Amino acid sequence: MASHSSMLVSRHIQNISEAKYLQPHWGYPNRALPCTNDPGSCEYLDVVYHSHDLGMLYCGIIWATIGGILLVWAIGRHLFPPLDTEQSRLLTMESQRTDNKHYIHRLKDSVAALCRHYLLSESLRAIFGRTTRLQVLVLLTLTGYLTVFSFVGIEYRRWVTPVKNMPGVNNTRTSLGPWSDRIGVLAYALTPMSVMLSSRESLLSIITGVPYQSFNFLHRWLGYIIFVQSALHTIGWCVIQMRLYQPQPSVGLEWIQEEYMIWGVLAMFFLTVLFVLSTPWAIRRTGYEFFRKCHYVMAILYIGACWGHWSKLNCYLIPSLVIWFIDRGARLVRTALLHYHYLPDGGMGFRGASATITRFPDSVNGDVVRLDFVHPSRPWEIGQHFYLCFPEITIWQSHPFTPCSLPGINPQGSIHSYILRAKKGATRAVADLAAAKTIASSHDSKVAATPAASTSVLLTGPYGQEIMDHLTPNTNVLCIAGGTGITFVLPVLLGLTARRPVPDRKLDLVWAVRRDADVAWVRQEIDQLRRSAVLHDIKVRIFVTRERDLDPGSHGLKQVEALSVGPQDDRIQVSSASVTSSSSHQLEKDKEATCVDTLSIHHPTDPDSEPQDGRPDLTSIMQGFLDTTVCGPTVVYASGPGEMVSDLRRIVAGCNSAGQVWKRKERYDVRLVCDDRLEW
Template identity: 55%
Template sequence: MLAARAHIQNFSEASALEPHWGYADRVVPCTNDAGSCAYLDVVYHSHDLGMLYSGIIWATIGAVLLLWAIGRHAASSQPSGVQLAAEGEGVSQKRSSFQRLRRALPSHARRYLLPDAARPIFGRITRTQVLTLVLLAGYLTIFSFVGIVYNTWITPVKKMPGVYNTRTSLGPWSDRVGLLAYALTPLSIMLSSRESILSLVTGLPYQSFNFLHRWLGYIIFVQSALHTIGWCVIELRLYQPQPTVGAEWIVQTYMIWGVVAMGLLTLLVLLSTPWGIRLTGYEFFRKAHYVLAMVYIGACWGHWEQLKVFLLPGLIVWFIDRGVRFARTALLHYNFLPSGHMGFRAASANIALFKDEVNGDVIRLDYDHPQDAWDVGQHFYLTFPDSSIWQSHPFTPISSPVFGADYQRHSYIFRARKGETRKIAELSMKRIARLKDRDESHDGLMADARIPVVMTGPYGESTMRHLAPDANVLCIAGGTGIAYVLPVLLDLASCSQAPDRHISLVWVVRHRSDIDWVAPELAILKRKCRNLRTSIHIYVTRASEDVNSVPTVVSEKAGANACAKEIGPTSNSGSSFGDTSSALSVHGVLKSELGMNHIQARPNLDGVVEEFVAGTVRGGTDVFASGPGGMISDLRRIIASINKGGEVWKGNDRWDVRLTCDDRLEW
């Protein structure tokens, strides 16, 4: 198979074959003309260096991950550096220089690396992610060119007097970039894995690697395209006689597989662009991406089998990821069946539907499931078998996990716009309507409609694990983004807190009736926050559109041991049926129990964050946020401007402000 790729070597005259890892064996001694032999020296030497450089790239990646893991372990074993003073002392104990430096450096880096970078090109991505991409691209660019002897050799064509081949360093350079494209394939698959090895090592959630996965795919595409263009120029122009050489070259087996691989890679890139996803739909893109990627790796194997050392690990990582997903789902749902036997059983969820014809209905699911507690901030992938077993979507539970309990309460809210979530909304409406027709006495009680749910997870990072005991907490959410921040507040409210710790929630909704989505949790939070320095502010941006709306209550800052003011009932325009108060009462909560601040306006995020930070007594601030992309971008800019590493070094932790956001949620 490799005879056609052995360049100009004459195997019939070989006295020995010199093996080269990842390439065709070389005939020694060289029996061609001097120019051809010199060209072959460059080709094989460049390839050997390319294999060495690929090893160096992977060794560098391994070293970075190892140092990262060691740093995580060292950081977790070190005391937080925050020892609250005994009550009445008024000051905290002094930190060492190392502890102050450990807080000052991240604060200084956040000031410059947290905001969005070149949004028209990269989207809403932080400068940290783009800097990582730039470093990787620069690293690959260096290794694409170093170690190659750049020259041109004019060599005669055998048995054709007066006809000459032009041999240049374009050949070994094209091989180099193609080799690097193969070498990066396992990394691309690792960056896309949900059961991520990288997450285990770094502690970062798997979704934080999606940006690098996408842009590494673009880099691999560019490398492959340059490899293809380079050899097309060589075989179709520089080698003579033409068109004979080109016609014989393009029909060889390895070239056919190369054309297939390049075509599949081009299709992968086109479908993964924003306009490609909008055109075909996200679910089609996701399924097609899996299939095309696997076929692409097979075509690469057929094109150049000697580099399977890079392809086989990629396949293994992919199959491990899929196998672990399947195993986790099976174990999570392996429970007692109604017959008394053990087997696979989907969870049965209560459906609550909140109608919204303009922005999309909101669905709430509630169910109990026997399992261990997850960490606050983690999410589950939910599949709805009654709609489709081939689709799953990530949702963050708004319920707080209870460690040590036999059953865990799962509660989810999500907006049904189109696709699978729209199907679930339509299915919910049909089931609720059937229940109402069957028994009018139900009056549309939402808890009576049920739907089976299959879970996979939990995934993601714990938002509370690295929260310092004296850190002030500001939660900002837009719409259904409340699902990400509400568990943080519920977890804090269930524990004793430092007397000077400030906690605040800012939630932006379109209508007052949107509060019904999480009415039970807000009532629990209100009851528990009486003993905390907590404030809750709900911004209603379209209160004027509500039917029978009541005057909004102007916000007043809540002091210690006080939550907020009481408000009257909301309108019933957001309920799927009947009276909203009765709908809420099935959850055990009346609207009159919800004493929150309501503000008819859009919040000035600059003022909200700056006022909160200015009002803190001691400790830094952790901001948890989820909502539309514009809100997340604004918060990154605001928080970056507040961070002052120099002040943190002096011991003023007020200027150490961190942001943890969940931008997966659809607005």
């Protein structure tokens, strides 16, 4: 603190010994009054302190605005919660009798359709990547807000003041100084928000209901904004101290050796490393795990260096550290609570889950691994995911995976099933571990899976939000997945088919895979959907993109017949009231006939076409689905390659029409729910 004061005495030429009193300023050294320097220096000090006080006020306005938005959001969620099944049924019946009574819900749906039509698509992908216009709009609004507060309230002037005891030598003082201080203060003020946006145990998610991973785009770009602000702050004061203040180079050399400046240089260095490592180029070069670990370390070092540089603004640094440590501590507590339970010997202790590994070899695209285990934990919500750690491989890495199993409790606990593709890193190590532990190998590795291995798994979670809370009984559901993205959409369909059937509701699954053999990843779940087709209007279409049908006349019937039509899985509960009075014998015959008609497998039809031409035409699939719906809105659940999700955002945006929704044409009310659990 003493070094800060002495530095400012030299910089601002304040005569502390001649001051009658010291005027306090939050976040800045005290002002010596009255000012006994030359008139130019006194006017400059007036501008500096006034600008700083306004800057602190503007920071308070920024945080008040953020708090107000969150408060209104929370109140809105409380006043207009998602309708449950009975509420939706009553609302539908009432809406059939009057067109005016429930205009609020109609208005809400119309505004949502309008926003989706214009803001769901992606723009400026070369700059912002695969993100929606809504997030880009939020970022641009925040950037404009900060830009205004960076310049407003500063008197832009220039003062030429004499240097004491050096006749003929003058200092040039400009408003560059107070402006540089202003953007430095804003960078400090934004630090807690940046940390909050990156938290997995997110307070923002609790308030808004938005999954924590949806804030990663803003976290990344807010970090870029802080970097630009800090760089401009540094450049501004370098120009002032090394060019405008005289005599040089003695003033510049003396300034750079100040303790607060050494910490400032370190803070800028750590922030630069953070910026470089967070670029897509650096992540591809170094790997995500290296980036993540370095990001944690550099962030803590940056906050510490900021404290050393300007401790008077620790009102922003302390919350940043508190949020960071609470987030990490909560992760450890959640993991401990998940795995601290009764052991086989009757005692209590910490033990990981024992998962069975089923490996599906694929030398071209990378092996696929399925993990199955039962864990004594509470059920999760459909759409949530867990972070899995494999102690036999490393305890320093965990990866997010969505269970493809339906959440629920059996006498032993919750059934967990995960599908992951082994490319490199921990996922590759899991596949290699399974291969090393394999007892018996399949004779045909291209078709059959190789069972046999097991490993210990540590879970953290669940994370994310419920993705079916806005579904009403008459909502049509279209699930589109690519590859291992099937794990995100399968629980949605399994959950819906476990409920009472709804007349005229459509349920479709479109799944793109590279090989016929890939269907075996989720064979039992597909079987469950096919058996449910007796009671539900459900269709399953599988598109094989990298293999042609060797027997074009079969149209995939061999693959359909390979999927067993076994007894009803005991995890799917169907209400007895939904079953007709037909005899069980006739029901079984209908079931077998319906199962074959429900599932179809498609291959590229042109022998000369490229294998990837077998990808589904999402535009025609989307339009065909909407054209065949009888009533109700539509929700599209999607997970897969980024290109597929980008196309769906554009297609779904075009299907929305606020005017048609206001006229009660629910076919034009189409929502898209994507799996965005990847952190970057």
